[in-house]
Amino acid sequence: MAEAQRRNTILAVTYSLLVVTTSWMAARFVAWQHEGWAGFYYAPAMPEEFKGKTVLFKPGTVSSVFSGGPAEAAGLVVGDVLLTVNGVPTSDWGRLAKLDDQLRIHDEITYQVQRKNGLREVVRLQLSSPLRSRQIEVSTITSLAVAVAFCVLGTIVYRRKPEDERALIFYLLSLAATTLFIVRPLVYVDEFPSRGARSPAQMTWHQVVLYFVLTVLGYLVQVLFVHLALVFPQRRRILENNPQLLRWLYLTPLLTFVGFPTLVTLSLPPRVLRAAPFGFWLLVLMMVAYLARCSTSAGWKRALRTRPGTVLGLVALLVITSMDSVVMLVPSEATRQTIAWAFGGIAFGLTYLVLFVTYSIIACVALYRSYRESGIEERKQVRWPLWGTIVSLSGVLLLKGLKALPDWFGFQRFLPIVAAEVVEKAFYIFIPLSFAFAILKYRLMEIDVVIRKTVTYSIVSGCVAAVYFALAGGLGGLLIIRADVHSTWITVGATLATVAVFVPVRRRIQNIVDKRFFRRKEDLPHALRTLHAKTTEITDLPALLNVVAEHLVQVLKVRNAVIFRKSLREQTFVPAVEVGLHDRIEPTSLLKGLRFASNTPLLASAGVAFRPPSHLPDAEQLAVRQLGTALLVPMRRGEEAIGFISLGRKLSDQDFDPDEMEFLAAAADTTASAIYNLGLRKQAQEYQEAREIQERLLPKQIPQAPGLEISGSWRPARVVGGDYFDVFKLSDSKLGLCIGDVSGK
Template sequence: MEGHGGLVAEHVLPGSPGQLAGIKAKDILVSANGAVTDRIAQLAREEAQTRVYGTIHYTLIRRGIRLVDVPVILAQQDESLNQGLRLIALVYLCIGFYVLFRRWTAPHSLHFYIFCLVSFVLYAFHYTGQFDLTDQVVYWSGIVAAALQPALFLHFGITFPEDRPRRRYGVLAFVYLPAVLIVALQVVAQQFWQATEVLKHHLDQIALGYLAAYYLITAVVLWVHYHRSRVPLRRQQLKWLVRGTVIAIVPFTVLYVAPFLASIPEPSLVTKLAGISLVFLPLTFSWAIVRYRLMDTDLIFKRGVTYTLATALLVGVYFGVVAVTAETAHRTLPKFGGWGLIIAVILTAQVFDPLKKLIQRRVDKLFDRQKYDYRSTLIEFGRSLSTETDMDALMNAIADRLPHTLLVERVAVFLSDQPGHYRLAKAHGFPASLMQAESTLDLNFLDFDQPDAGSHIFFENTQAALHLTESEQRSVNLLDLNYYLPCRVQDRTIAVIGLGKTTGGDFLSSEDMEMLESLASYIGIALQNARLYSSLEQKITEFERLKEFNENIVESINVGILAVDLEDRVESWNTQMEVLFALPRREALRQPLSEVFPESLYREYQTVKEQPGVHHFYKFRLQTNAGESRTVNVAVAPLVSRDFETVGRILLLEDITDRTQLESQLSQAEKLSSIGLLAAGVAHEVNTPLAVISSYTQMLSKQVRGDDRLSPLLDKITQQTFRASEIVNGLLNFSRTGTSEFRETDVNTLIRETLTLVEHQFKTAQIELVMDLSADLPTIRGNAGKLQQVFLNLFLNAKDAMHGGGQLRVSTLVNGHVTIAITDTGSGISPENMQKIYDPFFTTKSAPKEGQRRGTGLGLAVTYGIIQEHAGKIRVESEVGCGTTFYLEFPVLRKPAHV
């Protein structure tokens, strides 16, 4: 440590490099390798430069005498304790993860996980001394963890025994206050105080004393809770907590903390043992929280003591009998010598084996009392179940035997009618109301067919199954069963047995669960046998139903189906064939196909029936027995058996008469379209003479101006030519496709111009216009005329939807692309019409109200096409009675960068 004149050797450990070099306590180190060493940091710097197994030269002052060039060979620092602490850290981390993922719903499990995580940091993080960024993080993480871990430990000890902890924010804040002060002290020491070994030692003493004090306080708190608790299960938990805390803390405090606080050096082995004792703390705490098979603790303890005493008794009796037998053999048959002793031991062992079994049975009876007789017959009961074939009798036997054997209050049997779905089939100890409400139970949590499903499901608290859905939690709460065991047959769960607590309010032991898991396989086989037996009685009925079902499919299909054998006799004739040929089935069956089919169809059939594969006759003209002419598609295919042997042929006849008529209508529509194009061409040609007539008529009107007889005639001619010209221009506009020139387009300007066109109509319809156009909206590449048609269609549709007035809001924004939102407060679009609004000729304005225009059904169809042409998107959101919003999205015009 730093002292007057240099570094003073407070302690020189036996066997250390300093002791081997002759350094003694109270020696003063004034320099190392010629460098002055007033501070530990200076000595550490010289040691780092010298490195391990190098020689560093000390200059010492001993009792006023200066000793120059004392060589010290540096040894590797003993870090084996760090490895032990890392082992403890891994134990903390593994237990913390196990508690979090396996029992995260248990009270205080999250708190315990945080405690384990902080403990992992405390014991695993060790800085290297380089003090780069990573080293700084590790260093300060260790300081914070050292301050936080004892506080978390005490916090856990204060709140753990309470099922519903009271609010103790003031007390808990006081618990964490020393941790904050210790971290603050470290920060102040780092920033403002001089780095000395004395300061570091005192800081370590404060931190370690704080840790030991908090550990001891926690042990006292847990001990007090243990003596105050009246709940048996809680007392058992606290018993393990107190034991684990004492086993871990007492050796650590006595062997490590106390000597360190008193600055007393200790042997390395004692220090390591004191550190390793801390591993008992996470082990016992995790056992208490998880409480997995906690009821086995007393069972194992009692069984261990019982069997130990029984074994000692057996051994004593055995060797006593051997000794008596050997002595008797030696006296009566001295001539056999050692062979007599060997024979006596063998005979005693043979005779003693039944005696040993008898004593063991007596011990089991003494331990299990009345349950022993039931348990000894339970396996026999399981084996005898397979002989029971009546499902109801089997259910009653299971529900009656298990409660008496295991002394449980509630037992239920859930049957699986299909994989993953269960129903409550039998119950014992349940109210009648629950059995009546069986259909409302959500049993989806009984999923044992998953690859990671365990051997059973255990609910420690049926009122707090938080990992389940709300309906599943309600079912678990109503059933109040703690155990669910699957009855599997050939890796499939056919039933689940549910059991509650014992009549004494305890959980079942692991021995009970192992016996039940073995019994579940017998029950599964018995249930499967009973189910198979009952299903045999239904096989004939099921077969008939399936046969009828298949016939119904053939009869219901809208295609004529008939089958013929190898001699071309009709074997099958469905209803559609009766309608198509006007021939009843009874008259067609077993008849040669040549007498049923028209000659033309039979002749075509004969040409392909011997050829392999499927053959088709498309649009075949068929004359029926009723004198009708029908158009059909005919398919002829081989009818093969299971062995792929041809046993006949099957014919399918599809009546396509109506379809061909529709195709004819479509062809006629195409012709009309061609006529429309021709009319447009004629209109174009007529437009020229109309212009000439109009011009000459206007010239004549000027010349005969004032002539009361001719002027009115010429005016009428002019008006009619204008009217004819408008008609012709209308035909031309209808047929004209327009230009598709795309250029840079300002959407805001286009919207303003379009709104100007309909502004008067909106005022007349009492519609308020609201524009929210983004000022920095980028341009897009588009055709202004077509986009104006899109906006005009949407604006007029919005006006028609707001009959009686409303508000139209138009907004633009940029979010990676240009977006236009057009919102009205009209009647909205019904959900059934949302998928059809872009279909051509679909309109809801076939009977417009007053002030509305008649719809053509082309507005949104044209709008959709134009937007697709611009590589854009359109979507709509609407609510009936509240309004509609159309969203248009266009890609932003990417201008080339200027060089």
């Protein structure tokens, strides 16, 4: 009960945040219809006090134009230089900010532009909704598709195994990625000024907050993915040997923002600004003294390794203090601002790139090492996530490179912007799809039952939702029409109220569907009847045993199944079929030469299903360990064992319950009977073929002689017999008669 409450609490909290995010996104879509959008970014033109100072970009240059936006329609291209906006010089940030605040949708803006060839032109642009842009439209649709994929898969896995650390981490990763992709369209519109007057350097406070939130979400996805790679499919030994490793992983990305405190420091009063470096250096000395004291008892390496917060804080403080000290030596205010902005931008961009590449490499290496070091049944779980991760990350990096090279060197784009959006989202979706493929292919966590449940109660609850939202929408529309309510917060509040009423109804529907359609007690008898029906018509022994093994793996959700049969020639048990053994280690090489003696102690127990005994010969003990055998099920015909079934552990790592033991006993009896009946059918077929051969040996026509009438008849006591006759014509007056009888047949 406590585990269920914990699961429901986590789901409720995370989905509430997700609903708030979605509602905010919907509210922003509505607001875009009134605020207007220019569809391009340009590099800031520096104010007068910065004239003559070195900057890392060409001031006023158009840096990005969105496909299908107003700027593209007006003729602006990357590389154009904006000189004035509605007559206001682009270096006058104060007047541009006031102009930007006054602009609304359908307003016309006039730009004086200097083209790449040096000519000056006047460009008129009319603001429109971002949703009219092909790039924004495609980005919104593809981002929501990726978000849905992450959300659905993460929820299914976590609902099935809430007690599993891997399921929880994967769920948090999925929800972080879902949130990131839901708000992804905001990057093009709300993250930086995009109304056509302000430059990105003139961000408002809510744009700064959004920028910070999106950056943190991006880092959270990376860190959670590395965390998942370190515990999937099993927790790696490095985490046991270094308990502080996860803290290092989660805290290190904060170094990205190490350049921004310098900008805040420059806004302080002059007296405080001059005293700030001394205070920072004092803090640095105090932290060094603290680490030195810790090192006396544990050593430097241990002291540094076990205190990630202190070490990373010291590194950040050293960088900030050093930069502030350098900036204070510069007499010009404009030069100090230039250095601070350049340092902040370079530190952020370089740290972001280094961390992205480093964390991606760590995730791939961790998955690969897990793949190499895992057991037979675990490797197959890692193969597809490893492949999906490598394809996704390498594809995204390659695509970003193809997108950046033309802008850096002035080449023509390899891919249209809209096509690049679709391809990039396709690469991102490889990660959840690869995990989904692993789950579906290897039937992890009883996913087939979960999917059937999800589809069933989604259809039922969808009907309820349609009725409810139709009613809510009708009442909401009436409220807007009659009361003239257009508040964003009222829209968000109405959405939350809808969810608060709908979620209990949906949960009740889910419980009814689970009780009505998915009763575990009824599954096993039905599975036994299905097995009997499948084995009745099969006429080939390997095909029969393969059907049985696959059926057991699917019904019981075990990691593998190997069926051994008794070889009459060798008087040993030999492997006949296997299902679920890892496909990279060839089952033929794993099972080649594997034999169990007919009197093996492996089957000494008289039970219908039992664990492997602990006292076995070394060779058999090694074989049982390689197969990952958790349960043995003998197949007997009377008192004689004609084979046995080796079952791996259940995917849930739970024990086999009594109902499953009873099912296995019945399945073994069904299989033994099917093998016996198959032998009878095969024997009857062989007898029939022998009878036909014998009949072909008998004469079709008996030659006759003058004065004699010769006839013959062959009627064996059983299907075949040992009698034979034939008549040969030796001459016109002589016949040869041959009669044979085999005794002891």
